[in-house]
Every structure is written in structure tokens, then in C-alpha cells.
Amino acid sequence: MSELDQRVTGFALWHLSVPVSARRDHGIGSVEHAVDLVVLRLTSEGGVKGYGEASPWVVFTGSAEATFAALDRYMRPLVLGRRVGDHASIMADVQVAVAHCTEAKAALDTALFDLRARIAGVPVWALLGGRFRDRIPLSCSIANPDFDKDLQLMSRLSEDGVRIIKLKTGFKDHAFDIMRLERLRQDFADFEIRVDYNQGLHQDVALACVRDVAQFQPTFIEQPVKAHLRDLMARIRDSIDVPLLADESVFGPEDMLQAMGQGLADGVSIKIMKSGGLTRAQTVARMAHAGGWSAYGGDMFESGLAHLAGAHMIAATPEITLGCEFYQASYFLTDDILANPFPVEDGKVVVPDSPGLGVDVNPLALERFSVNRAGLAA
Ligand code: MG
Numbered sequence: 001m002s003e004l005d006q007r008v009t010g011f012a013l014w015h016l017s018v019p020v021s022a023r024r025d026h027g028i029g030s031v032e033h034a035v036d037l038v039v040l041r042l043t044s045e046g047g048v049k050g051y052g053e054a055s056p057w058v059v060f061t062g063s064a065e066a067t068f069a070a071l072d073r074y075m076r077p078l079v080l081g082r083r084v085g086d087h088a089s090i091m092a093d094v095q096v097a098v099a100h101c102t103e104a105k106a107a108l109d110t111a112l113f114d115l116r117a118r119i120a121g122v123p124v125w126a127l128l129g130g131r132f133r134d135r136i137p138l139s140c141s142i143a144n145p146d147f148d149k150d151l152q153l154m155s156r157l158s159e160d161g162v163r164i165i166k167l168k169t170g171f172k173d174h175a176f177d178i179m180r181l182e183r184l185r186q187d188f189a190d191f192e193i194r195v196d197y198n199q200g201l202h203q204d205v206a207l208a209c210v211r212d213v214a215q216f217q218p219t220f221i222e223q224p225v226k227a228h229l230r231d232l233m234a235r236i237r238d239s240i241d242v243p244l245l246a247d248e249s250v251f252g253p254e255d256m257l258q259a260m261g262q263g264l265a266d267g268v269s270i271k272i273m274k275s276g277g278l279t280r281a282q283t284v285a286r287m288a289h290a291g292g293w294s295a296y297g298g299d300m301f302e303s304g305l306a307h308l309a310g311a312h313m314i315a316a317t318p319e320i321t322l323g324c325e326f327y328q329a330s331y332f333l334t335d336d337i338l339a340n341p342f343p344v345e346d347g348k349v350v351v352p353d354s355p356g357l358g359v360d361v362n363p364l365a366l367e368r369f370s371v372n373r374a375g376l377a378a
Pocket residue numbers: 196198222223247248269298
């Protein structure tokens with residue numbers, strides 16, 4: 001029996017509530033006190049374990065409770081007893097059996113990749129096409145309603161070698177956004193600045209606000225209006241000389257096809273939590289590249305486990321050229337769930353070389369932050 005003929009015999013789940021160090025405001029909602037995550041652990045017949053994370057945000061992709069139920073009730077029967085090597089077949093069945101729940105699918109896809117890679121003794125990126133890059137420029141989001149606290153964070157980022165920030169806008173008022181842009185341009189001139197509205201602008205004022213912000217020449221302006229206002233996105237794109245990025249408007253390849261046809265942006269934020277897994281994220285990136293769009297490695301409110309999945313995916317995907325925003329494990333969570341820190345050096349994510357995702361999960365953290373669990377006996 002080949003190693004990949006081993007069956008999946010364990011399917012354990014944890015719903016975690018992981019404390020965060022500050023409040024963060026985004027256009028569509030806020031996060032304070034803690035983030036809700038779901039961790040999946042698959043075990044093979046041979047006793048190898050693979051982990052995956054779902055990082056839902058209730059105003060964006062869905063709830064942790066729905067994610068937990070999707071995995072526990074509907075995906076578990078499609079996975080247990082299947083051969084580890086039948087990864088694509090399992091994901092195809094899940095895609096048919098469960099609508100939406102892209103974060104749950106991302107967790108399952110990640111855990112299958114981690115399991116296969118650990119059995120094969122190779123890093124996950126080796127199963128995703130091989131390595132294109134081993135360092136990924138890191139962007140940190142500036143989103144604290146208390147701007148003085150963000151200025152302290154900027155000093156820390158500067159000392160750490162981070163040189164890219166994404167200013168979260170559209171959650172207070174336009175004057176606050178312009179004031180922060182002026183201050184950041186003045187005090188941190190060596191930083192690259194990007195802007196993300198997270199759908200925060202009302203359609204009546206969107207064009208005027210975005211034109212003002214475009215005068216600061218950020219690298220891009222992301223998702224100024226609601227995801228479904230696709231014609232307005234296209235009009236905003238045509239009215240500014242700064243690239244417009246789609247985030248909430250594009251989840252998976254199906255949205256990407258439509259978005260390119262509508263000309264609603266110049267680039268896309270790719271997240272495995274939106275696309276429903278690593279392979280589908282790569283598909284979005286390749287579609288973007290084929291259509292002349294740029295691609296950015298976005299994330300949700302994640303722990304280092306989901307950051308690792310994204311890092312391996314970007315390492316093997318040349319089309320994602322704008323870096324990544326895997327900052328939460330280093331700059332937002334009070335404690336991570338990994339046994340060792342998520343690897344960042346001199347403002348860049350370091351892609352692991354060791355088998356699987358490359359950093360182990362800390363089982364004590366799963367215990368400590370757990371609010372619900374299932375399947376631990378297997
Ligand atoms: Mg965004």
C-alpha cells in the first residue's frame with residue numbers, strides 16, 4: 001500500500017476564541033476583544049496529522065458556528081474513510097455537497113495539503129507547483145480608531161523592517177481618512193501606502209472621496225463600495241489614475257470571471273478563505289494574470305496557521321505580485337496557536353522549507369482558546 005492509499009481516520013474540530021490586542025475598525029465592521037476561528041485536524045491511518053484553519057468574519061464571509069457545522073455535519077462524512085491521495089476528489093465532492101462556506105472548504109483543503117505533504121516529507125508549496133519565491137513582502141493594516149495607537153504601531157513596524165501598510169478607511173469620516181494619509185505620508189515617507197475601504201463608502205459620495213484619496217497616489221485603492229455595486233466599481237475605476245482592487249466583490253474563480261467581464265477593477269485581493277482553498281486561490285490568481293490584473297495576498301482575521309497556508313500558496317503562485325497581509329499573528333493576536341512564531345524577518349514572510357505547513361500547532365493553545373470541539377476521540 002502506498003503512503004497516499006492510507007485512509008483518513010480522524011476528523012477533529014475546535015472552535016476557538018483567540019484574544020486580540022486592540023480594536024480594529026474596517027468599513028463593514030469592527031473586531032474587538034477576540035477573533036473566532038475553527039481549526040480542523042485530520043489524522044491518517046498511519047497516525048500522521050494535518051491541520052487547517054477557517055477564519056470566518058461574520059460581516060464578510062460567515063460565522064464560526066456555521067463553519068463548524070459545515071465541517072462537522074456535512075463535510076466529515078465526505079472525508080472519513082477516504083484515501084489521503086484522493087484530495088481533489090474529496091474537494092470536488094465537498095464543492096457539490098455544501099454551498100458557500102468557503103472558509104470551511106479552505107480549512108479542509110489546507111488540512112489535506114498539510115497531511116499529504118507531511119506524509120511525503122515535503123513542504124506544502126512543493127505540492128502546489130513548486131516554489132517561485134521564498135520571501136513575501138508583508139503589509140500591515142492600520143485600522144485602530146485611536147490613531148495615536150496606530151502611530152505607535154507604525155514606529156514598531158518601522159523598527160521591524162516592514163515598509164508596506166494598508167490604511168483602512170471609510171469607517172469614520174472622510175476628514176479622518178485624509179488627516180491620517182497626510183500624517184503618514186509626512187512622518188513615514190519611506191513606507192508604501194495602500195488604501196482599503198472594505199465597502200465603507202456610501203454610493204452617493206464614493207466617487208468624490210476616492211478621487212481625493214487618489215491624489216495621495218497610494219499603490220492601490222481597495223473595494224470602496226458594497227460588493228454588489230459592480231457598475232459603480234467600474235465607474236470608479238475609470239475615473240481615477242490609481243489602480244482599483246476588488247476584494248469583497250470577488251470570492252472565487254466564478255466571481256473573477258464575471259468581474260473581468262465587467263471591468264470592475266485592475267487587481268484582486270486573493271484570500272483562501274474567500275476562494276475556498278489553496279488550489280482555487282491559485283486559479284483566481286492565474287485568471288487575474290491572464291486578464292492583465294494584478295493580485296495581492298489578502299487575509300481575514302487569522303492565526304499563524306491560516307497565514308502559513310496562504311504563504312505556501314503565494315510561494316508557489318508567481319502571479320501574486322503585491323505581497324501579503326499576514327500580519328495578525330505578529331501584530332494583532334495576543335497569543336498565536338502555533339508552537340513557534342509565524343516566520344517574519346525584516347518585513348518579509350519567510351516561506352518554511354520543512355514538511356507540511358512547516359510550523360506545528362500548539363495543542364495547549366487549542367485547549368486554552370476552545371469554546372467548542374468535536375471528534376477528538378478519533
Ligand atoms: Mg480588503
